[in-house]
Amino acid sequence: MFKRFIIGLFLISLVACSKPAPNKLDYLENIDSIVMGLKGTNVRQHMNILASDEMQGREAGTENYDKAAQYLIQNFSDLGLQPLGSGGSFKQPIRFIESRLDTESTAMRIYNDDRSVDLIFKDDYIRSGGFGNVSEKITAPLVFVGYGIIAPEYNHDDFEGVNVKDKILVVLSGAPPNFNTDQRAFYSSSRTKAEIAIAKGVSGIISLRTPVDQKRRPWARYLPGVGSPGMRWLNKDNEPHNGYIQLQGSATISQTGAKKIFELSGHDLDQIFNLHADGLTNSFDMGITATLERSSNQREVLSSNIVGFIEGSDPILRSQYVIYTAHLDHIGIRTGKGNDHIHNGAYDNAAGIGSIIEIASSILSMDERPRRSIIFAALTAEEKGLQGSSYFVKNPTVPIESLVANINIDMPYLGFPVADIHAFGAEHSSLYGAMERATQYIGMQFTPDPLPEEVRFVRSDQFSFVKEGIPALALKAGTISSDINIDGDKELDNFLKNHYHQPTDDLNLPFSIEGTERFVRTGLVLGLIIANDEQKPSWNTDDFFGDKFAPK
Ligand SMILES: [Zn+2]
Numbered sequence: 001m002f003k004r005f006i007i008g009l010f011l012i013s014l015v016a017c018s019k020p021a022p023n024k025l026d027y028l029e030n031i032d033s034i035v036m037g038l039k040g041t042n043v044r045q046h047m048n049i050l051a052s053d054e055m056q057g058r059e060a061g062t063e064n065y066d067k068a069a070q071y072l073i074q075n076f077s078d079l080g081l082q083p084l085g086s087g088g089s090f091k092q093p094i095r096f097i098e099s100r101l102d103t104e105s106t107a108m109r110i111y112n113d114d115r116s117v118d119l120i121f122k123d124d125y126i127r128s129g130g131f132g133n134v135s136e137k138i139t140a141p142l143v144f145v146g147y148g149i150i151a152p153e154y155n156h157d158d159f160e161g162v163n164v165k166d167k168i169l170v171v172l173s174g175a176p177p178n179f180n181t182d183q184r185a186f187y188s189s190s191r192t193k194a195e196i197a198i199a200k201g202v203s204g205i206i207s208l209r210t211p212v213d214q215k216r217r218p219w220a221r222y223l224p225g226v227g228s229p230g231m232r233w234l235n236k237d238n239e240p241h242n243g244y245i246q247l248q249g250s251a252t253i254s255q256t257g258a259k260k261i262f263e264l265s266g267h268d269l270d271q272i273f274n275l276h277a278d279g280l281t282n283s284f285d286m287g288i289t290a291t292l293e294r295s296s297n298q299r300e301v302l303s304s305n306i307v308g309f310i311e312g313s314d315p316i317l318r319s320q321y322v323i324y325t326a327h328l329d330h331i332g333i334r335t336g337k338g339n340d341h342i343h344n345g346a347y348d349n350a351a352g353i354g355s356i357i358e359i360a361s362s363i364l365s366m367d368e369r370p371r372r373s374i375i376f377a378a379l380t381a382e383e384k385g386l387q388g389s390s391y392f393v394k395n396p397t398v399p400i401e402s403l404v405a406n407i408n409i410d411m412p413y414l415g416f417p418v419a420d421i422h423a424f425g426a427e428h429s430s431l432y433g434a435m436e437r438a439t440q441y442i443g444m445q446f447t448p449d450p451l452p453e454e455v456r457f458v459r460s461d462q463f464s465f466v467k468e469g470i471p472a473l474a475l476k477a478g479t480i481s482s483d484i485n486i487d488g489d490k491e492l493d494n495f496l497k498n499h500y501h502q503p504t505d506d507l508n509l510p511f512s513i514e515g516t517e518r519f520v521r522t523g524l525v526l527g528l529i530i531a532n533d534e535q536k537p538s539w540n541t542d543d544f545f546g547d548k549f550a551p552k
Contacts, residue, residue, distance in 0.1 A: 031366075031525070031528065034362050034363075034365060034366055034524075035362070035441075035442070035521050035524060035525060037362060037365065038358050038359070038361075038362045038517065038520055038521050038524055039358070039513075039517065040512075040513035040514065040515075040516035040517040040520070041513060042354075042358050042361070043351070043354035043355055043357075043358050043516050043520055044354070044511055044513070044516070045354075046075075046350065046353060046354030046357055046358075047346055047350040047351055047354050047507065047511075048507060049071060050068055050071065050328075050345075050350035050353060050354070051344040051345060051346035051350040051506060051507050052344070052507070053342050053344065054067070055067055055068050055344070056332060056333060056342055057330050057331060057332035057333055057342050057343040057344060057345060058328060058329050058330045058332065058345060059329060059330065059331060059332025059333070059383075060096075060231060060303045060329040060380045060381035060383065060384055060387070060388075061096060061098055061229070061231060061301035061302075061303050061381070062332060064332065065303055065328070065329055065380065066303075066304075068328055068329075069091070069303075069304055069306050069328065069378070069380075072090070072306040072328060072353070072357075072378045073090045073091070073306055075357050076090050076306065076308040076357075076360070076376070077090065077308075079357075079360055079361050079364055080364055081308030081309060081310060081360055081364070081376060082308060082309055082310070082311065083307070083308055084307045084308055084309045084375060084397050084398070085304070085305065085306065085307045085308075085397065086397065090306050090307060090308055091304040091305075091306060091307075092304055092305040092306075092307055092391075092392065092395075092397065093302055093303075093304045094233050094302070094303055094304060094305065094380065094381075094387070094388065094391045095233065095234045095300060095301075095302060096231045096232065096233050096234060096300065096301050096302070096303060096381065096387070097131055097231070097232055097234055097240050097243070097298055097299075097300055097301075098229045098230070098231050098298065098299055098300070098301045099128070099129030099130060099131050099229060099230050099231075099232075099296045099297070099298045100129050100227065100228070100229040100230075100296065100297045100298075101127065101128050101129040101226075101227055101294060101295075101296055101297075102129075102294070102295040102296065102297055103121065103226065103227045105135075105293065105294055105295035106121055106127060106292075106293060106294040106295075107121075107291075107292070107293040107294075108121075108124075108125055108127075108251060108290065108291070108292050108293075109290065109291045110142070110260070110261055110264055110288050110289070110290045111264075111288060111289055111290075111291075112264060112265075112287055112288045112289070115264060117260050117264055119253070119257050119260060119261075122223060122226060123254065123256060123257075124253060124254055124256050124257030124260060125206075125251045125252065125253045125254065125257045126222055126223070126226050126251065126252050126254075127250060127251040127252065127292075127294065128226075128230050129229065129230055129294070129296030129297065129298070130245065130248060130294065130296045131230075131232050131240040131243035131244070131245050131296075131298070132243065132245030132246075132248065133245075133248075134295060134296055134297075134298060135293075135294075135295045136248045136292075136293065136294055136295075136296075137291065137292070137293045138168075138203055138204060138248045138249040138291070138292055138293075139289060139290070139291040140166060140167050140168045140203050140204065140249055140289065140290065141167050141168070141285065141286070141288070141289050141290075142167065142168050142169075142170050142206070142261070142265070142285075142286040142288050142289065142290055143162055143163075143164050143167045143168070143169060143170065143283070143284070143285050143286060144169075144170045144171075144265075144267075144272075144282075144283060144284055144285075144286050145158045145159060145162060145164065145169050145170070145171055145283045146158040146171065146172060146276055146281050146282065146283055147171060147172050147174065147175050147176060147187070147188070147193075147276065148169055148171035148172075148193045148196065148197065148205065149175060149187045149188075149192070149193065149196065150196055151175075151179070151183060151187055153183060153544075154176070154178075154179060154183070156176065156179075156279075156281065157281070158171075158281050158283055159196075159200060159283065160281065160283070161283060162283045162284065162285065164197075164200050164201070164202050165200065165201040165202070166201060166202075166203055167202060167203065168202070168203055168204035168205070168206060168249040168290055168292075169197055169202055169204065169205045169206065170206045170208065170261065170286065171193065171205055171206070171207055171208070172207075172208060172209075172210050172273075172276055173188070173207055173208065173209045173210055173213045174188045174210055174212065174213055175187040175188040176276065176279040177212075177277055177279065178279040181452040181453070181455065182428070182457075182544045182545065183544060184453075184455060185455035185457055185458045186458060186544070186545075186548075188455060189455075189458050190207070191242065193205065194242075194244045194247060197247065198244060198246050198247065201246075202246070202247065203246065203247065203248055203249050204247050204248055204249020204250045204251075204290075204292065205247055205249075205250045206249070206250065206251050206252075206253055206261075206290070207250075207251070207252045207253070208252075208253045208257070208258040208261075209252070209253075209254075209255075210273060210276070210277075211273055212453075214255060216453075216454075219254045219255070222252070224334055224335075224501075225331075225334070225501075228331070228332075228334060229384075230384055230385070231301070231303075231381050231384035231385075231387055232384075232385075232387065233381075233387055233390065233391045234300070241390065241391075241394070242385075242390070248292070249290065249292045250292075251292065261286070261288070264288050265286040265287055265288050266287070267284075267286070303329075303380040303381060303388075304380060305377055305378065305379050305380055305388045305391070305392055306328065306377070306378040307375060307376070307377045307378075307392075307397060308360070308375070308376050309321070309373055309374060309375040309376065310360065310363055310364060310369060310370075310373060310374045310376075311369070311373050312369060312370055312371050312372045312373040312374070312531065313368060313369040313370065313371055314371035314372070317371040317372045318371070318372065318373050319373070319402055320372045320373065320402050320403075320404045320536060321372065321373045321374065321375050321398055321402055321403050321404065322370075322372055322373075322374050322375070322404060322405045322406075322407070322527055322530050322531045323374075323375040323376075323377060323403055323405070323406050323407070323465070324356045324359060324360075324374065324375065324376050324377070324406075324407050324408075324409070324523075324527060325356075325377045325378075325379055325389060325406060325407070325408045325409070325461050325462070325465075326349055326352030326353045326355065326356045326377075326378060326379070326408065326409045326410065327349050327352065327353075327378070327379045327380070327381075327382030327383070327388065327389075327410060327460075327461055328349070328353055328378040328379060328380060329379075329380050329381055329382055329383055329384075329388070330343055330344070330345030330348060330349065330350075330383060331343045331345070331383050331501060338503065340503040340504070341503060342503055342506075343501065343502070343503050343505065344503070344505060344506035344507065345505055346505050346506050346507050346509060347411050347412065347413050347414070347415075347495065347499075347505055347509065348410070348411040348500065348501070348505055349382070349409075349410050349411050351409075351411065351412050351413075351414055351516075352409035352410050352411065352412065353378055355409050355412070355519070355520045355523060356376050356378070356409060357376075358520055358524075359376075359520065359523055359524045359527065360374075360376045362524050363524070363527070363528070370527075370528055370531035370532050371531060371532050372404065372530070372531040372532070372536075373531075374527060374531055375398070375403075377392060379392065379461055382410070382460065382461055386460070386461055386463065386464050388461070389461035389462075389463075389464035389465070390464045392464070393464050393465060393467070393468045393470075400468055400470075401551070403465070403468075403470050404470070404471070404530070404536040404537055405431060405470065405471050405472065405530050405536075405537045406461075406462050406465035406466075406470055406471075406472035406473070407472075407473060407475060407523065407526060407527055407530075408460055408461050408462035408465075408472065408473070408474045408475070409474070409475050409523060410460040410461065410474060410476075411476075411500075412475065412476060412477040412519055413477050413491070413492050413495045413496075414477055414511060414512055414515050414516045414519060415491055415495065415509055415510040415511060415512060415515075416481050416483065416486045416488055416491045416510065416512050416515055417481055417482045417483050417486070417512045417514040417515040417518075418477045418478055418479070418480065418481065418482075418488060418512065418515035418518065418519060419444065419445055419478070419480045419481060419482040419488075419515075419518065420444060420445035420446070420447040420477075420478030420479065420480040421439060421444050421445070421446060421447070421475060421476070421477060421478055421518075421519060421522055422446075422447055422448065422449050422450070422475070422476040422477075422478055423435045423446070423473040423474070423475055423476075424449055424456050424457040424462070424473060424474040424476060425457040425462060425466065425472055425473045425474060425545075426473040427448075427540075428471070428539060428540060428543045428544075428545050428546060429471035429473075429537055429538060429539045429540060429543070429546070430471070430535070430537045430538050430539075430540075431471050431472075431473050431530070431537050434526055434529045434530050434533070434537070435473070435526060437525075437529055438522050438523075438525040438526040438529055439522055441525050442518055442521050442522045442525060443518075444518050444519075444522045445478070445480060447478050447480070449476075450478075450479065456474065456476075457474065460474055462474045466545050466549060467549050468549065469539075469546075469549040469550035469551050471537040471538065471539055471546075475519070475522070475523050475526075477492075477515065477519045479491075479492050482514070482515075491510075495509070
């Protein structure tokens with residue numbers, strides 16, 4: 001820790017000393033005053049309003065979210081951004097179906113010729129409401145399929161040799177440990193698994209967590225979210241986008257639930273864990289059948305992305321757009337421990353929204369605007385599964401091919417004078433170079449993702465853009481503190497363990513003006529660099545995500 005700090009100091013002073021020499025920012029030689037004009041106190045002011053109790057945690061689909069959206073519209077319009085929502089307004093309204101599990105209605109039973117076992121809701125399994133029929137009951141045989149993935153790059157096919165049509169899959173969470181981080185990120189996503197399963201004609205996925213995942217996220221952490229509504233946006237035919245309505249028999253099971261299932265089927269679970277940890281496959285019919293029932297309370301709700309833009313100064317390049325995104329929603333009111341039920345979401349993600357408002361404000365104060373146009377989008381329903389960003393890329397208000405890069409800011413923890421920054425996903429594209437230049441200019445250290453196993457690159461809104469082939473990154477404040485008396489690792493760890501998705505992610509947490517300024521200014525300079533570069537951003541050759549998603 002100490003060692004890292006010393007190196008940090010050294011780098012900072014190195015950059016500080018070399019400041020008078022011409023930096024590599026070309027056109028951006030005169031941006032010092034613009035950058036210094038971006039104030040941490042202004043970011044904080046937005047947080048004070050958005051994370052106040054009055055906003056009630058900004059849950060998408062509620063009037064509390066709409067209040068926050070109104071605040072954004074007011075700010076965007078006062079600043080002088082041009083509207084880029086629907087019909088000449090800042091709002092891009094989205095119709096959603098909201099579904100809440102009727103927790104009294106759910107039942108799950110497994111049986112074979114000899115015995116039947118009822119699984120207990122919350123102890124053995126959890127599930128959420130469905131987006132298909134309001135009442136569902138499904139009976140189907142269980143088939144174990146390892147991680148439930150097909151990865152041609154690794155010659156890995158968990159479906160080889162088993163017939164899964166009209167059956168319910170039992171799958172391990174995650175992906176084989178021998179996959180590299182990017183592939184593991186992509187294949188471990190529940191969306192990827194659901195899409196493969198649906199293509200195979202499956203009627204449900206029962207997901208069981210590997211020992212690694214159990215350790216990372218204990219079962220108790222799942223329980224507060226049980227019974228809270230999910231959302232999917234509705235397409236023109238009134239179908240929920242990625243509603244996965246075929247998967248009627250889906251659930252997540254705990255260790256005790258897994259034990260019951262594997263005991264009944266006569267298989268040794270520990271043996272299976274070990275085998276799959278070694279990257280092997282073994283898939284088999286479990287010889288048991290499951291019946292799952294549930295009722296869901298569904299309704300249609302409306303929620304909006306808020307979108308504005310600054311037109312570029314270059315007559316040709318202005319038809320290309322860099323897009324800053326941050327989600328505006330949080331998880332609202334949930335009963336948990338203690339008396340405070342309002343999940344204010346100060347860092348998740350009032351901080352990100354405050355950041356993009358101030359970045360917009362800085363750019364609008366420039367005499368010479370950036371060459372490319374720059375979009376600022378406050379997204380809804382991220383907490384419901386990246387819904388606002390997914391809707392935006394499928395219903396873009398500018399041609400999708402004109403979006404050249406996405407910079408997403410989600411939950412930067414700014415409670416101490418942070419001196420380093422991560423950019424999840426930057427290593428996949430030329431955005432890495434832009435990050436290097438931006439951090440150098442600010443005197444911020446550019447450090448790699450310390451928790452690649454958390455696969456956060458695929459877990460926030462930037463991934464919606466990646467899936468459309470648009471180079472993207474997520475900015476995250478790091479863990480190195482410029483104050484020798486503060487241990488940044490400890491601070492971030494404390495936030496993630498005790499405040500993340502808790503009512504205490506609120507305005508009582510510490511806030512560092514200095515750290516905020518370094519972080520947000522880096523985000524500003526990054527956007528300016530991308531918007532002014534001669535070349536538009538591109539994926540690296542042979543990059544996994546570039547090859548998979550970029551238009552050929
Ligand atoms: Zn977030």
